Amino acid sequence: MTTLDPATPAEVPTAPKAPHPIRELLIQRTLLGLLTLFLVSVVVFAATQVLPGNAAYAVLGQTATPDSLHLLEHRLGLDRPAIEQYWTWLSHLLRGDLGTSLVGQQRPVGSLVWPRVLNSAVLVLLAGVIGSIVGVLLGLWAALRRDRPTDHVLSVTSLAVTSLPEFAVAIGLVFVFATNVFRIFPAVSPIPPGEKPWDEPQMLVLPVLTLVVVVVPYIFRMMRAATIEALESEYVEMARLKGLPKTAVLLRHALPNALPATIQAIGLTFLYLAGGIVLVEYVFAYPGIGAGLVDAVTDKDIPVIQFIVILLAAFYVFMNIASDVASLLASPRRRIPR
Amino acid sequence: MTAPAKDAPEVDVPRVRRSELGHVLRDTVRTTRGIVGLGLTGLVLLVAFGGPFVAPYDPEEYVTAPFAKPSALYHLGGDNLGRDVFSRLLCGGWQLIVMAAIATVIGVALGAVAGIYAGYRRGLPDTVVMRAVDVLLAFPQIVFALLLVSVVGPRDWLLVVAVGLSHAPQVARVLRASTLDVSERDFVKAVEITGVSTPRIMIGEILPNLVTPLMVEIGLRMTYSIVIMAGLSFIGFGLPPPQPNWGTMINENRIGLTLNPWAALSPAIMIALLTIGLNTFTDAVTRVALGVDRKEAALAVAGPSLVAPPAHVASTDTGAGS
Numbered sequence: 158m159t160t161l162d163p164a165t166p167a168e169v170p171t172a173p174k175a176p177h178p179i180r181e182l183l184i185q186r187t188l189l190g191l192l193t194l195f196l197v198s199v200v201v202f203a204a205t206q207v208l209p210g211n212a213a214y215a216v217l218g219q220t221a222t223p224d225s226l227h228l229l230e231h232r233l234g235l236d237r238p239a240i241e242q243y244w245t246w247l248s249h250l251l252r253g254d255l256g257t258s259l260v261g262q263q264r265p266v267g268s269l270v271w272p273r274v275l276n277s278a279v280l281v282l283l284a285g286v287i288g289s290i291v292g293v294l295l296g297l298w299a300a301l302r303r304d305r306p307t308d309h310v311l312s313v314t315s316l317a318v319t320s321l322p323e324f325a326v327a328i329g330l331v332f333v334f335a336t337n338v339f340r341i342f343p344a345v346s347p348i349p350p351g352e353k354p355w356d357e358p359q360m361l362v363l364p365v366l367t368l369v370v371v372v373v374p375y376i377f378r379m380m381r382a383a384t385i386e387a388l389e390s391e392y393v394e395m396a397r398l399k400g401l402p403k404t405a406v407l408l409r410h411a412l413p414n415a416l417p418a419t420i421q422a423i424g425l426t427f428l429y430l431a432g433g434i435v436l437v438e439y440v441f442a443y444p445g446i447g448a449g450l451v452d453a454v455t456d457k458d459i460p461v462i463q464f465i466v467i468l469l470a471a472f473y474v475f476m477n478i479a480s481d482v483a484s485l486l487a488s489p490r491r492r493i494p495r
Numbered sequence: 496m497t498a499p500a501k502d503a504p505e506v507d508v509p510r511v512r513r514s515e516l517g518h519v520l521r522d523t524v525r526t527t528r529g530i531v532g533l534g535l536t537g538l539v540l541l542v543a544f545g546g547p548f549v550a551p552y553d554p555e556e557y558v559t560a561p562f563a564k565p566s567a568l569y570h571l572g573g574d575n576l577g578r579d580v581f582s583r584l585l586c587g588g589w590q591l592i593v594m595a596a597i598a599t600v601i602g603v604a605l606g607a608v609a610g611i612y613a614g615y616r617r618g619l620p621d622t623v624v625m626r627a628v629d630v631l632l633a634f635p636q637i638v639f640a641l642l643l644v645s646v647v648g649p650r651d652w653l654l655v656v657a658v659g660l661s662h663a664p665q666v667a668r669v670l671r672a673s674t675l676d677v678s679e680r681d682f683v684k685a686v687e688i689t690g691v692s693t694p695r696i697m698i699g700e701i702l703p704n705l706v707t708p709l710m711v712e713i714g715l716r717m718t719y720s721i722v723i724m725a726g727l728s729f730i731g732f733g734l735p736p737p738q739p740n741w742g743t744m745i746n747e748n749r750i751g752l753t754l755n756p757w758a759a760l761s762p763a764i765m766i767a768l769l770t771i772g773l774n775t776f777t778d779a780v781t782r783v784a785l786g787v788d789r790k791e792a793a794l795a796v797a798g799p800s801l802v803a804p805p806a807h808v809a810s811t812d813t814g815a816g817s
């Protein structure tokens with residue numbers, strides 16, 4: 158990143174200045190992230206296996222007999238002390254031994270969840286990338302047309318859309334594009350097992366579109382605000398007064414300073430998507446981890462719930478570090494040790 | 496369209512006093528966004544709470560054909576089991592809204608106490624609270640709620656507690672930032688010298704200066720509460736089925752979208768109007784309280800929050816002058 162930073166022109170790099178704060182931040186954040194994940198695992202374990210009464214009974218429900226109850230308690234390790242249970246669980250998890258599902262054919266959790274992870278990753282990536290591009294462009298456009306009709310229409314629309322629940326957007330899109338008005342795209346997207354999502358791109362359209370619609374207003378608002386702030390700054394005024402062409406002012410002076418905020422917004426968007434996929438995948442019967450989590454919670458399939466929730470939390474922690482580092486890289490001023 | 500420009504100096508120094516609450520609300524209602532937001536919210540609340548008294552049929556009774564088209568007798572047609580959609584729509588909102596409101600109160604109260612305490616005491620309490628916040632933030636809100644109901648099953652109180660808890664970390668982050676700002680002011684220092692106890696300073700000196708960020712948080716969290724509560728009902732973790740509920744209704748009736756679209760669309764529209772209304776009103780409050788464009792960033796940041804926002808983001812945080 159060799160962005161020009163007008164604010165620190167006099168800083169002649171005496172020593173190689175770049176990597177220090179970033180390496181420091183990276184190490185610090187990674188350690189904190191690992192600590193967070195450890196505590197996350199405690200919370201997940203406590204919520205599913207220790208806290209609320211007897212998990213074995215919850216799983217078996219009405220059909221519980223003393224024998225089956227004992228068997229399941231033993232299998233889940235519920236007959237041992239909580240600390241020991243936790244330790245066994247965590248060490249198995251860290252060794253990649255995820256246990257087996259409690260329902261159906263009792264398949265290993267890994268073989269149930271990993272294919273879903275791929276499906277969800279495709280969904281999140283497509284929605285995140287498309288949403289970011291659309292949001293950034295619309296935000297820029299509105300900022301450049303500030304207080305004109307375009308800006309007002311975009312801002313008011315984004316305010317309305319940003320508060321819509323994913324499932325309401327999904328139902329609306331299904332109504333318009335799948336069932337009632339046009340019948341272009343499938344209303345549900347059940348990718349058959351063994352197939353990859355990109356084998357049937359038409360099935361991806363509505364789930365991705367739903368997430369894009371939900372995500373764009375947020376990036377739009379951040380981008381618009383950041384650009385307006387940059388455009389109003391004194392150094393942009395200066396550049397303008399020097400007589401630089403409009404595009405040069407925008408591209409070389411205003412935009413680089415709006416970049417960190419935008420990167421933050423995009424990072425937050427991906428974080429949002431980790432939760433957003435739950436409802437959207439459920440609506441479209443899309444076989445990702447979001448829908449998998451809903452199914453697992455419905456079936457009280459505890460090992461699957463534990464693993465999916467930890468995966469989502471790990472994604473959160475990782476994205477957080479990535480977006481912090483990226484926004485630091487994008488703001489030269491803050492790279493210099495103070 | 497734009498909020499009336501308040502006296503300019505107020506932008507940088509949020510001097511919020513007890514009486515400011517009234518001022519902000521009054522100014523908010525004078526803006527277009529404020530009145531539109533209030534109107535939409537009021538309309539939906541009227542339907543949700545007045546509806547049960549005027550519903551033409553018993554919402555749980557089978558009165559017509561499944562997915563019957565709308566007619567003079569059944570204004571919005573029939574649902575998947577032949578119940579009157581209109582009656583179910585009128586009766587299916589209030590529980591959702593009450594539960595969301597309680598969850599909001601729990602979440603904002605917990606988050607405010609933790610955030611103000613952490614921000615005022617600094618040091619160890621701050622570290623502990625912020626670590627806990629980091630951990631809870633790692634769960635997407637709906638995932639956290641699902642995790643808590645996974646073993647016990649969906650119970651009203653548990654849903655309310657789960658959604659409330661899931662709000663707390665974000666509220667704590669925002670109010671901690673505002674508290675850091677307020678507790679540096681001279682009047683707080685002055686009271687500290689007189690030996691007033693920590694809780695009394697937090698309630699008597701700091702809290703009154705956080706009215707604006709609190710109002711914004713309440714508005715935002717209420718919107719999210721509705722979204723999450725309805726979402727949980729939608730995926731089958733809400734109130735048990737025979738009762739009408741907007742979230743459940745959408746899910747029950749979406750298979751009949753081609754036969755009677757209103758059965759699924761009308762509850763979705765109600766939820767959408769409510770969240771749009773609440774969010775628009777909250778946006779208007781923010782604009783009035785802080786100025787105009789900068790708070791859009793603040794509002795956006797107040798959403799799903801990062802562990803530690805870089806300085807330029809933190810500086811646009813609610814309540815903090817740049």
